[in-house]
Structure formats: structure tokens, C-alpha cells
Amino acid sequence: MEDEVPAELFRAEVLNWARRIGVEPREIRIRRMSRKWASCSIAGRLTFDQGLLRQPGPVRTAVIIHELLHLKIPRHTKLFRALLSAYFHEKYPELEVPDLRQNGSGT
Numbered sequence: 468m469e470d471e472v473p474a475e476l477f478r479a480e481v482l483n484w485a486r487r488i489g490v491e492p493r494e495i496r497i498r499r500m501s502r503k504w505a506s507c508s509i510a511g512r513l514t515f516d517q518g519l520l521r522q523p524g525p526v527r528t529a530v531i532i533h534e535l536l537h538l539k540i541p542r543h544t545k546l547f548r549a550l551l552s553a554y555f556h557e558k559y560p561e562l563e564v565p566d567l568r569q570n571g572s573g574t
């Protein structure tokens with residue numbers, strides 16, 4: 468386990484990826500979620516599990532990209548997965564995209 472990243476740093480990561488992907492989340496919340504890493508409302512509000520702050524960088528990154536992409540593509544289509552993989556590999560070219568289902572339904 469890595470040390471916990473501060474919430475403000477996590478938020479900055481989300482905003483950086485939002486700019487990269489070209490979406491504008493209306494609100495970013497971090498709180499305890501029991502069954503998911505994150506969720507996204509139709510109105511563009513993203514909520515992230517605070518447990519993510521203790522996850523390794525690649526897991527945080529995959530969840531952040533996944534959730535932001537939902538602002539563009541609501542469902543897990545082939546295009547969705549292709550874009551997720553492409554953005555993830557910009558930062559971690561040599562890693563597999565982490566499987567996020569270990570904490571319930573993913574996102």
C-alpha cells in the first residue's frame with residue numbers, strides 16, 4: 468500500500484484528466500462509498516470513494532478516467548473501453564488497465 472494521497476491532490480488529478488479528456492464535471496465529491504469506487508450522475512456530478520486515496524496510482528488513474536469518460540459515453544461500449552485503455556496508457560504505457568471490479572461493481 469502506498470501512503471494516502473491528500474484529497475486536494477486527488478481532486479487536482481481529476482481536474483487534469485478532465486481537461487485532457489475534454490469534459491467538465493459539475494462537481495467532484497469524495498466520500499465513503501460501500502460498494503463502488505465511484506459514480507456519476509446524469510447532471511455531471513462525480514463521487515469517488517475516499518478509499519481510493521489509499522490505492523496505488525494506476526488504480527486511482529483508471530477509476531478517474533473511467534468516471535470522466537462516462538460524462539461522454541454513459542455505457543461500457545467498445546469505444547468506451549478503447550478510450551479508457553488509450554488514456555490510461557498515456558500515463559502507464561507498460562501496465563495493464565487494472566480490473567476495477569474487486570471492490571464491488573466498479574464504477
Ligand SMILES: [Zn+2]
Nearest residue numbers: 533537543574
Ligand atoms: Zn462505468
